Amino acid sequence: MSQVQEAGRPAPSADELRERVLAAADRLYYRRGIQAVGMDELRTEAGVPLKRLYALFGGKDAIVAEVLRRRGALWEVGVRAAVDAAGTPRERLLAVYDHLAGWFGETDFHGCIFINSFGELGGCSPEVAEIVRAHKAAFQEYVAGLVAEAGGPPALAAQLAILAEGAQTTAAIAGTPEAAAQARAAAATLIDAAGLPG
Amino acid sequence: MSQVQEAGRPAPSADELRERVLAAADRLYYRRGIQAVGMDELRTEAGVPLKRLYALFGGKDAIVAEVLRRRGALWEVGVRAAVDAAGTPRERLLAVYDHLAGWFGETDFHGCIFINSFGELGGCSPEVAEIVRAHKAAFQEYVAGLVAEAGGPPALAAQLAILAEGAQTTAAIAGTPEAAAQARAAAATLIDAAGLPG
DNA sequence: TCTGTCGGGGAACGGTCGTTCTCCGCGATG
């Protein structure tokens, strides 16, 4: 039934191969864009036979969707961790921007892959457009939850989410991370103006 | 020297042809993305022979750059008109977001072509990346000028620019125009908190 | 009317895309 497995290394399982492909796809798509990376390059980078690649995923569209799904999950985990490490409701709201600051400072930061993918494929791929829309809607709802928890008005949530989006766009295009701190300062002002307790 | 010109219509001048090509390119690139639109489709939409198209522009890259340049000029004109129609320095700052609201409400709004192009080609085309960077830097400087005129602190300018970027991203992805009003409200709060006169 | 020239339409070219197929070598099985 099973096969080959040379010398010491055990044959990689299907899950391992999927993992390798998705890691390579994430890296390549994020750095250079989706359309700019062909299946052959992905195959080389992942070290997985082309045939296996199609057997595992079915096609490029499925790989793209899965890459976005995983990025979304990772983003959610990161933001929640940063927020949960903070104390007061006000600090929990501001923790979002501290998380952005850390992200923007990473050496291979290239903006939000959802915004980038929407710019690239939003007009042609309803599937990608819907994934991006859902991701951003989920973030807005999460912020709305934090604001409600802090006793702030619903309008504040939309404002804070817009600041986060603007910081991502600005940092990506400018290539510098200071937009996070600027957005944080603006958020603090908005929170204070809403009358939330410090 | 000159040529053809059937019946009543005079032969279109080079400027007219350039105009037709750039209008078609703007429409197609904006709606569907740059890489998704081939030269053949552009030729058909513009009604200009392929040969002439290459004689006029040299290649696709030059057309893309010119489309972005013209979009940038148009944006600048629109924003300045909205701002100059406003009265007090505070109203002039808020006029930026009113202008965004009008734009977002257009039936064929598909986000900011600079943000979209950066997402699509920023990682692969240094030329496009630089055009986008310059466009956004110019907007930030313009806002900084308005803030200075109003007597506000420089930090406010960056915050207001981030709000504008976030509104564009949010409206494009959500497909709804309300982000403009939300950003406007946030901007008003930030302006007031900075102690500017109403 | 004949000839030279120029531009329009579209085929052709080399390259690359996503996807499929073919071959080959190996381990498993009787």
Added chain:
DNA sequence: CATCGCGGAGAACGACCGTTCCCCGACAGA
């Protein structure tokens, strides 16, 4: 040992990309 079948490597396929080239018909000048 002979046979089978699966999986790896990469060639092949059709489509489409940006770009170039060719051919033909129409006008200008003699």
